[in-house]
Amino acid sequence: MTDRNSHDRQKIQLFYDIMFQVNWDLGSAPSKKQEPKENKKRRNQPEKTKPVPVKNKDPKGQEPSKKKQKQERKGNETTGDEKKQPSLVHEGEKKLANEGPLTALQKKMKGKLDGAKFRWINERLYTTESEEAVKLFQDSPDMFDVYHAGFRHQIESWPENPVDVFIRFLKERYDKKRRPVSVVDLGCGEAKIAETYEASKYIQVQSFDLVSANKFIVASDISDLPLEDASVDIAIFCLSLMGTNWQSFLREAHRVLKPNTGQLWVAEIKSRFSDKSGKIFAEELPKLGFENTSLVLGNKMFTLFEFVKQPLRQEPQTLPPILNACIYKRR
Known part of the structure; x- marks a missing residue:
């Protein structure tokens, strides 16, 4: 009887063990039969260690000072304007300027580039109205310097610069004889006449051009001058009847000159005239x-x-x- 009861208790205990088996070893891994393949792969890979941040060091192996680190962080910060990329031409010119003296090849290439710029600006000035030329130089004031640098190069081969002729006329007729005269230099370029007579007691020169490149020049469209009627003795156009509206320049000069005594002085390249001399030009101007x-x-x-x-x-x-129009041949 006792053996039978003992046998029954063993069966019941075996039933409970099968139905309510619990793995109390929570830290143990599952058996090989239950382990997923993904876990097995991860387990077999070597453990990766997180990189330890290292401070930048100078060539001597020393850590930079806090002040230097702050300067470096400040240098790496960029504003919205600094993110804008400058033009390649500007960067190239800046690089050449910082590299010191140019090589012979660099000088030759720079000369060709400057010549191309000059010819392009020159053509624009002759084939557009003065109002457009004003806007062109307002948008890109550096073009004024480029143009006049090219112009200086062009006249180096001339026997004489006409602006020097007009300077001589003023000296002989007014400065030497101590006669007061008011002069407007229209399309004055670099205002050489005004600079020459800056200290003169008798010759008073006002200079007008598209850009106020120096203290002598008033930026203005010379078809619309900021001058009173009949207030000027001499109006000078020295190679400056440019633009498709050049006749309006002459009408404006007529307005500001004194009646019956006001003088108009003009110098122009012979190739510009329809007769290659200028005689017809002289015959036509009474109409203005x-x-x-x-x-x-x-x-x-x-x-x-x-x-x-x-x-x-x-x-x-x-x-x-x-x-x-004075247009240079394509090269």
Whole structure:
């Protein structure tokens, strides 16, 4: 009886062990039969260690000071303006400037680049109205320097610069004889006339051009001058009748010159004239109220004109195409 009861208790205990088996070893891994393949792969891989941050060191192996670290962090920060990429041309010119003296090849390449810029600006000035030229230089003021650097290079081969002729005329006729005169230099370039007579007691020069490149120049469209009517003795156009509206420059000069005594001095390249000399130009200007008093044709490169203002009995007439644009040949 006892053996039978003992046998029954063993069966019951075996039943409970099978139905309610619990693995109390929570830290143990599951058996091989139950382990997923993914866990097995991860277990077999070597454990990766996190990199330990290391401070930047200088070449001597020393850690930089806090001040230097702050400067480096500040240098790495960029504003919205600094993120803008400058033009390749600007970067190239800056690099050449920082590298000191140019090699012969670099000088040759820079000369060609500057020449191309000059010819492009020159063509724009001759083939657009003055209002557009003003906007061009307002948007890119550095073009003024590029243009006049190219112009200086062009006239180096000339027998004489016409601006020097006008400087000589003023000295002989007014400065030496101590006669007061008010002069406007229209399209003055670098204002050489005003600079020459800055200290003169008798010659007072006002200079106007598209850009105020120095203290002598007033930036202005010379078809619309900030001057009073009949307030000027001499108006000078020295190689500056540029733009498709050049006739409006002459009409504005007529407005500001004194009646009957006001003088107009003009110098222009001979190749610009329809007759390659300028005689027709002199004959046509009375239609705008100017009588020709002097015509100098002897110079190989340019023609010099002197006119005196005459009253207009009717509206100024439009001149025929007697003055061509000065366009350089493509290279």
